[in-house]
Amino acid sequence: MTGRRRDRAAAAVAVTAVLGQLSLPAPAAFAADRVDTSCRRPPQQGEPLPDALPGRSLTDRLGLAQSWDLAEGEGVTVGLVDSGVDDRHPELSGAVRQGAELATVRTKKGYRAQRPKPPALDCESHGTAVAGLIAARRGGEARITGVAPASRIESVRVVGGVENAPAEVLAAAIDRVVDSGAQVLNLSFALPVDRAPVRKAIEHAVAKDVVVVAAAGNEGTNGKKMYPAAYEGVLAVGAVQTTGQPMRESNRGGWVDLAGYGQDEVVLAAGGSGYRRDKGTSFAAPQVSGAAALVRSRFPELSARQVRERLMGAAAPVGGGANDRTGAGVVDPFGALTHLAGEDSGTGAEEDQEAEARPGAIPVQAVPRPRPLLSPTGAAALAWSGGLLVTVLLVVLGAPAVRRAAARRWRPAPAGGRRDCRTDTAPSGDDRARPPIAPALDGLTGSAPRTRRGRIHRTHRTS
Numbered sequence: 001m002t003g004r005r006r007d008r009a010a011a012a013v014a015v016t017a018v019l020g021q022l023s024l025p026a027p028a029a030f031a032a033d034r035v036d037t038s039c040r041r042p043p044q045q046g047e048p049l050p051d052a053l054p055g056r057s058l059t060d061r062l063g064l065a066q067s068w069d070l071a072e073g074e075g076v077t078v079g080l081v082d083s084g085v086d087d088r089h090p091e092l093s094g095a096v097r098q099g100a101e102l103a104t105v106r107t108k109k110g111y112r113a114q115r116p117k118p119p120a121l122d123c124e125s126h127g128t129a130v131a132g133l134i135a136a137r138r139g140g141e142a143r144i145t146g147v148a149p150a151s152r153i154e155s156v157r158v159v160g161g162v163e164n165a166p167a168e169v170l171a172a173a174i175d176r177v178v179d180s181g182a183q184v185l186n187l188s189f190a191l192p193v194d195r196a197p198v199r200k201a202i203e204h205a206v207a208k209d210v211v212v213v214a215a216a217g218n219e220g221t222n223g224k225k226m227y228p229a230a231y232e233g234v235l236a237v238g239a240v241q242t243t244g245q246p247m248r249e250s251n252r253g254g255w256v257d258l259a260g261y262g263q264d265e266v267v268l269a270a271g272g273s274g275y276r277r278d279k280g281t282s283f284a285a286p287q288v289s290g291a292a293a294l295v296r297s298r299f300p301e302l303s304a305r306q307v308r309e310r311l312m313g314a315a316a317p318v319g320g321g322a323n324d325r326t327g328a329g330v331v332d333p334f335g336a337l338t339h340l341a342g343e344d345s346g347t348g349a350e351e352d353q354e355a356e357a358r359p360g361a362i363p364v365q366a367v368p369r370p371r372p373l374l375s376p377t378g379a380a381a382l383a384w385s386g387g388l389l390v391t392v393l394l395v396v397l398g399a400p401a402v403r404r405a406a407a408r409r410w411r412p413a414p415a416g417g418r419r420d421c422r423t424d425t426a427p428s429g430d431d432r433a434r435p436p437i438a439p440a441l442d443g444l445t446g447s448a449p450r451t452r453r454g455r456i457h458r459t460h461r462t463s
Contacts, residue, residue, distance in 0.1 A: 035103040035112050037159045039123035043086075046274015049141060053266060055242050057143040058133075061261060062287065064147060067333040068138075071298035073148025078134050078293050079182030079210075081173045082127030082189075084157035087120050088272035089128065091136040091144055092153075096120075100176055101157035102169050111169045113176070116157060122270040124161050129267035129278060130188050131155065133286040134293070136268065144266060144275065147290025147333060148297070154182050162189040171197035178205045183296050185210050186289040188282035190217030190226040190251070198228055206233035211292040211304045213237060215281035216256050218249040223324075230255040235292075235308055238326050239263070239284040244318060246325040250281055257308075258315055259326035260284030291333040298337055314339040 059065065077097075087096040098120050100113040122128045131153045136146035156173045158165045165173075177185055178201075185205055191198065205212050214229035216238045229236035230253075238250040239262025246252075247262055262284035269276045288311065295307050302310070314335030315328040322328050 034114060035105060035159075037101055037103055037114075037116070037121065037157075039121055041123070043123055043125040043270040044276060045271055046269025046276050049144070049266070049275045053143060058147075058261060058265065058287070059143065059145055061242070062147065063332070063334045064145070067147075067294060067337055068149070070334075070337045071148075071294045072138075073135070073151030073290070073293040073297045075300070076148065076184065076293040076297045077152045077154050077180075077182045078148070078289055079154045079156070079177030079180065079185040080127060080131055080134075081156050081158060081162065081170070081177055081185070081187055082130055083124040083161050084116070084120060084122035084127045085131045085153060085155040086122045086125075086128045086270040086272060087155075089132070089268050089270075090273065091132055091140040091268055092128075093137060093139075095135040095137060095151075096131060096153045096155055099154055099156045099180060100173075101159055102165075102173050102176075103159040104166060104169055109168070110166055111172060113172065119272075120155070121157070125270035125276070126161070126188070126282065127155065127157070128270045129276075129283065130186060130286045132268035133265070133283060134186065134290045144268070147287055148293035151184075151290070151293040151297070154180050167195035167197040170195075171201040174198070174201035175204060178208050178210055182210060184289050184292045185212045186286050187212065187214040187228055188285050190215050190219075190229060190281070192217075192219075192224070192226060194225075194227050199231060202228050202231045202234060206304070209304045211235070211289075211296065211307050213285050213289040213292060215285040216253075217251040218247075218280045218282075219251055220249050221251045221253075223253045224251070225253060225255055226251055233304075233308075235288055235311065236327070237281060237285040237288050237331075239279075239281045240318065240326060240330055244330065246318065247279070247281075249279075250284075250325065252324045254324050256324060257312060257327040258288050259318065259330050260287035261330070288331045291331050291336055294333050295336050310339050311336050 084101065085092070085096050085098070087093075087098065098116050101116045102111045102113050104110065105112045132144065132146060134146050135148055135151045135153050136144050138145050138149045154177055156177050158169060158173055162170060174185070174187075202212060212228070212231075212234045214227075214231075214234050214236060216229050216236050217226040218239075219226075226236075228234055236255050236257045238252070238256045238259045239247040240250075240259050241247055241263040242261060246259070250259075250262070260281075260283075262281055263279050264277050265279065265283045266275055267278050267283060268274075291311060292307055295302065295310055299307075311331060312328040314332050315330060316332050316335070317329040318326040
């Protein structure tokens, strides 16, 4: 019995050795097979664009026609972590580079990254709308052109939607976009809690000098922070209506930096064509991302921090100043492209000098002082001439009075009395005592006639 047992044990060892050399399939949960990422239901279909859109288009509201004279986003890649981008839409022709798609699986890592199979899918039609707001080409419908129509989109699709994805999946998607070389990162989602994997991924993006833009969220909260928008180094974007007033649904707080238009915006639809309307901070954030792409295109030497400062410094304030709903104000792409260093309020002389030294900044020139119309010599000459003119006028106007005074022998004129006919002045006391001179009546003798008893006698000549 002992020998038989020994033989059986040896046979078992031999069989085990043979089986160990065989290639056995891995368990199903760790299989290398492709994960099915097809849509459980088709995305929302788009509709034709009407001939007339109510109100002004986004192109008009943001002044994009003027911005495109300076930059269109050439050479800039905008990373997009979203539900995917359907690049079959004609407005996105040549604008999208499909990155990986990440699917949640029950593995140690928690997700599986794989290359998307064409056609690229966007089951929620969310990422396609965001991509269009950033980079829809100018050759299509003019009213739907993106903010940076010459930029490129690097899309990383989160299968099932970002709102349902674990933090590890979101962090991995962010890292893939950043490591692909994107200069701008758009995150149109908001999480109510701080998740360590996402926070570390954002820190990695900021350290890589990426301009990170995130939506503030649509819960209508007051003061409650939303992530990744509230992380350090991230531009948190709220939403305003087409009239410029803040949207009620847009979250508010001191961590909000900027705002974009988010009320009933016309966006691209998934499925290869068509348009639809949507609202929320998810569609305000890509407007800021597009503006960042314009700035990075025109000023490639600027750091991500300098781009953020330029965007905030050039924003159009809502309600007269910064507030917890719209931050510095509504994004102004043209203003960001032409923003002068030192324009921010409250900057001192040292900060102005530092701003002038920044790459891409246009130094602020001193305001010229008004030049006087006359030099000091000319002013003195004009004063002397004026004095001489006044003197001449006094002499001319005072001449008649001088002549009358001389006729009175420089004596003051009395207040009343008879005037002297010879001098046209009132007679003095001596003149009144003197009798008037009688005119000569005898023209022959030339002597004055003698009077007697009131009659006049003539002298008769004797023969």
